[in-house]
Amino acid sequence: MENKPFISHYWKCQLIGWTSASLYWTVQGYTGSGFRWDLAWVHLLSDVLMYIAITHLYRNFALKNRWQQLPLDHLLWRMLLAIPVMGVFYTVVTLVKLYLIRGLFLQNYQQRFGDFFELNGLGIFIGGIRLMAIWLLAYHLYHYAKREIRLSGENARLELGFKQAQLDNLSAQLNPHFLFNSLNTIKSLIYTNPDAAGRGIDLLSELLRSGLYSGPSMLISLEQEMELVRDYLELEQLRIQKRLTYDLNIDKSLLSQMVLRLSMQALVENAVKHGIAPRKEGGNIDISASKKEGYLHLNVTNPGILEYNNSHEGIGLFNLRERLEMTYQGLASLNLVQQGKKVCAQIKIPLL
Structure with a gap:
């Protein structure tokens, strides 16, 4: 001391x-x-x-x-x-x-x-x-x-954290297993459903573009963030089909609110990886955005049991927590909570 x-x-x-x-x-x-x-x-x-x-x-x-x-x-x-x-x-x-x-x-x-x-x-x-x-x-x-x-x-720490988030996001998207599954999905659709295969290529290229050319801004509108989330979920649906469903409950008055880039996408990726992919029957992801008492609440809920001894919070969520801490000076929070047989990832940030 x-x-x-x-x-x-x-x-x-x-x-x-x-x-x-x-x-x-x-x-x-x-x-x-x-x-x-x-x-x-x-x-x-x-x-x-x-x-x-x-x-x-x-x-x-x-x-x-x-x-x-x-x-x-x-x-x-x-x-x-x-x-x-x-x-x-x-x-x-x-x-x-x-x-x-x-x-x-x-x-x-x-x-x-x-x-x-x-x-x-x-x-x-x-x-x-x-x-x-x-x-x-x-x-x-x-x-x-x-x-x-x-x-x-x-600011230097924040910029470094943002660049690290871009690298982490790109690394996840370029992960051989992810690319292998995505390209195999697209390949299998070429003969049976050419339109779906073309859509898969568009979605994959859009996701990769967001990792490579996302620009210097660390904050984007909630509407832009949700477009990225929809693209990601649509591509995942091409891969695991009916095993993945999702519901969006977004307050339209909040679409112009600025949020940390790749924040909701990180939560959705975590939900697909830990809540949907391991389950034979798949499941549904609930995504919501609401405001309460001067804060923006972003929630992503998926089936699963939160294992406290083997936390589902990997590098992506750890980095997201750090970026929230630096960007909002300790006024924002990220929590994973158990809600019955579901796990809810919750982000709370002050309304700008």
Whole structure:
């Protein structure tokens, strides 16, 4: 288990930054007249504590309102409003601190606070604006750079996962056993049913084309995904004939919704391989798409018993789960559940 640092980078930067600023002011005071070491220490400690408190309160406010997740243009105008507000806080606490320290440590100090404010307020406010602007820029630039690095890494992982899915899909389609069965099916139909043989060639070429030339997009409409599923099922029906039937229950209002490419096809392939092909009598596959509570639910149900000790979740479903996780930032899910004598593969993704 990795040990966390005793002091986080944030607190190290806070302490080092404000201590450095206070030491700079101490050096300025040392070069002037009437320098006192006791006052220098009081000013240094109070400055560090007060200005860390102001900036830390801002940090908590920004975190609570998730400003780190905002686009840069939305964040900039919020910063423009925050800088003068923090400058006012800086001015008030600085004036009160200076006035109290002078009253406590300097003998016969009689200046009224109103006069002290009038004399020093504007200069301290301008200095506070400058310091708060520097702090906010440094703080948000750090988090912006960190977010960009994280997003770049996630995008790279997502792109790699998509390319892997394309390779896996193509590999499955070029599987010698799959091709052998498909071509044998087409060959046997050439003399008995030439039209069906021609259709089989069209379907096989369309499936292979989808694996080779599917383009860079990782999301496609549900309608496009279902066209691919229908082509796959029709080709499988030519191979295993009446042993495979299927029902589609797709909410037409969802056809324009974007889904992960090859997601439904992966579920249907899994259903044919594990639920229909091993059964002498075959079976029916139920495919549905519906919406509920802001989520798109994609279900593929086939006959079978889910074997937990010998999971039906192979490389294809494992990769699909990873791609869902990366694409939807943990908001999507893939589950296999037993429903009586049937197995249901369920995908749940947020509606876009």
